[in-house]
Amino acid sequence: MQALKLEAISGWRWVGTGYRTFRKQPFSFAALLFFYWLLLIGSSAVIEWLAQGIGLLLPFLSVGILTLLGGLLVTIATPALTVGFLQACRIADSGVQVHPGLLFAPFRSGRQTVVRLLALGAVQVVALVCVVFLANGPSAFQTETPSESKPAATVVAPPTAAAGQPADAVGLPTAEQQEAMRREAFARLKLGLAYLPIALLMWYAPMLVAWHGLPPGKAIFFSIVAVWRNRSAFIVYGAAWLAIWMVLSIGVGIVLGVMGMLGLGSFAALLAVPLVMLLLTCMYCSVYPTYSTVFVVEPSTPS
Secondary structure (H helix, E strand, O other), rough: OOOOOOOOOHHHHHHHHHHHHHOOOHHHHHHHHHHHHHHHHHHHHHHHHHHHHHHHHOOOOOHHHHHHHHHHHHHHHHHHHHHHHHHHHHHHHOOOOOOHHHHHHHHOOOOOHHHHHHHHHHHHHHHHHHHHHHHHHHHHHOOOOOOOOOOOOOOOOOOOOOOOHHHHHHOOOOOOHHHHHHHHHHHHHHHHHHHHHHHHOOOOOHHHHHOOOOOOHHHHHHHHHHHOOOOHHHHHHHHHHHHHHHHHHHHHHHHHHHHHHHHOOOHHHHOOOHHHHHHHHHHHHHHHHHHHHHEEEEOOOOO
């Protein structure tokens, strides 16, 4: 196995290859991604519900801590589920029908592989905790009791407003709420930028563990080497997807504005959801060619 060094334009080719893979079975891949996110979000909701129940039975345990630990356990399984999605991309080229059950394929690949994927997930969790701590400080891990927590402010935009009526009286966000929303958006952006180098350095690690049988340490090492050798291609790849999402956001914003003036804002927003879902599926499908064009399995020497 060796990691090839590709030219920068390969980043754009990865995007195109991902779209062609998605186009072969668009609805199957969209259903697969939907099930992937439903599994993660549903598991987190179940864990939170169980934590609430345990907190009622054992009041001395912190519900916030239990929920946090449960969320970390779900995150540990993310590399295995990611390999399942990429496995679907891998077999789609052979004409095999993609289905949600492929997400669990890595869990049927042997005890050693499962243990290594979970260990890789644990490494990612530790890295994520370190990033959150460095980005937000110790306050990021402080939990509030239900009595101390405050209800989140809901923003309701009514269709009409009386002339001269203040914005907060008709349910529009106040200046304090807008400032809070900006702070939250900035915090999420800062956290995402802080975690981006870690995500890139571990980009290939799940595939190397599942498909090449490498232990987590070696998989992370080879992933770092491969990403660094192809850093120009990854820059183009990231810039391409950033441009695509920006164009989509501008286009959706224009359509929502026009439809809103016609009184069809809710209908336009409903149509924007599947469009975003399909584009997100294309982006996930484009991850597989970043692997298949870089790593080449060398043929064994005949005896």
